[in-house]
Amino acid sequence: MPSSHFRRDTHASTVHLPAGEWASVLDALCARFAAIDRATWLDRIARGRVLDGQGVAIAASTPYRAGMRIHYYREVVDETPIPFTETVLHVDEHLVVADKPHFLPVTPAGGFVEQTLLRRLIRRLGNPELVPLHRIDRATAGLVLFSANPASRSAYQALFRERRIDKRYEALAAPLPELAFPLVRRSRIVTGEPFFRMCEVEGAPNSETRIEVIARGDDCWRYALHPVTGRKHQLRVHMAALGTAIVHDTAYPQLSEAAADDYQRPLKLLARELAFRDPLSGEPRRFESLLRL
Numbered sequence: 001m002p003s004s005h006f007r008r009d010t011h012a013s014t015v016h017l018p019a020g021e022w023a024s025v026l027d028a029l030c031a032r033f034a035a036i037d038r039a040t041w042l043d044r045i046a047r048g049r050v051l052d053g054q055g056v057a058i059a060a061s062t063p064y065r066a067g068m069r070i071h072y073y074r075e076v077v078d079e080t081p082i083p084f085t086e087t088v089l090h091v092d093e094h095l096v097v098a099d100k101p102h103f104l105p106v107t108p109a110g111g112f113v114e115q116t117l118l119r120r121l122i123r124r125l126g127n128p129e130l131v132p133l134h135r136i137d138r139a140t141a142g143l144v145l146f147s148a149n150p151a152s153r154s155a156y157q158a159l160f161r162e163r164r165i166d167k168r169y170e171a172l173a174a175p176l177p178e179l180a181f182p183l184v185r186r187s188r189i190v191t192g193e194p195f196f197r198m199c200e201v202e203g204a205p206n207s208e209t210r211i212e213v214i215a216r217g218d219d220c221w222r223y224a225l226h227p228v229t230g231r232k233h234q235l236r237v238h239m240a241a242l243g244t245a246i247v248h249d250t251a252y253p254q255l256s257e258a259a260a261d262d263y264q265r266p267l268k269l270l271a272r273e274l275a276f277r278d279p280l281s282g283e284p285r286r287f288e289s290l291l292r293l
Helices: 025-032 038-046 117-125 153-161 234-242
Strands: 012-016 069-073 087-091 095-100 141-147 165-173 183-191 198-201 207-216 221-227 269-277 284-288
Touching: 025 038, 025 069, 087 117, 095 117, 117 141, 141 153, 141 284, 165 234, 183 234, 198 234, 207 234, 221 234
Parallel strands: 141 269
Antiparallel strands: 012 069, 087 095, 095 141, 165 221, 165 269, 183 198, 183 207, 207 221, 269 284
16 A cells, blocks of 8 residues: 655645544545545555545545545546646746646646646646645636745745735726726625626625726727735626626626637736735845736
């Protein structure tokens, strides 16, 4: 039986086993994840892909205990390749900065595990300690910062938690000549229907975006979006609420019929710039995407 120890990267998922009367961890996992058959769990266990809370590979006979923490590695059969390549803009002891292409997820989710920015960078840079400091949507392109060193990670995470980092996005959308820019959109954003869409509701605002126009065309304007908060789909929701959806947005203001990715019609939203004062050196730092809408 393999005894390799768990490395804390986001390729591994964690589950706390609920109360039950199962004899083994295997039995509990089969009950908890009904869509995964027993043979699949046995295969993962045999390959050392299911670990206990101490990071040691379990056996098929490992006894069940309520509340036990189990780490397992998600695997997707016939994972769809994403035909676009990320660009690494910066690497140092503490930070990695990458330009993410449209359609590539940042971290494993749904049908994507290896075809994610995180897993690509781990393989490319040989650093399993990489952890994203923030997220952008799979549909959005642009800058993503990663912590490369657990020792300094909390200092960089605090930049986002304490809103000490300036983020600038660019978006293409229809003109809004009836509105005066720059403007600030504040609203309460909550999970909508279906679960992966967000919506605005009455109540105390929990999101804020400053919006300005940087170029005006006849059919399309280029907007600069400065999110103060980081709610899921915040920029897409705020633009749609103002009366103009970002070009090629298939979720806002209306959800389009589900279809395969159309690589000819990427969402026209780009994480263009990140600026902050480095929490370790105190020096100002600024990163800009090389991508363009």
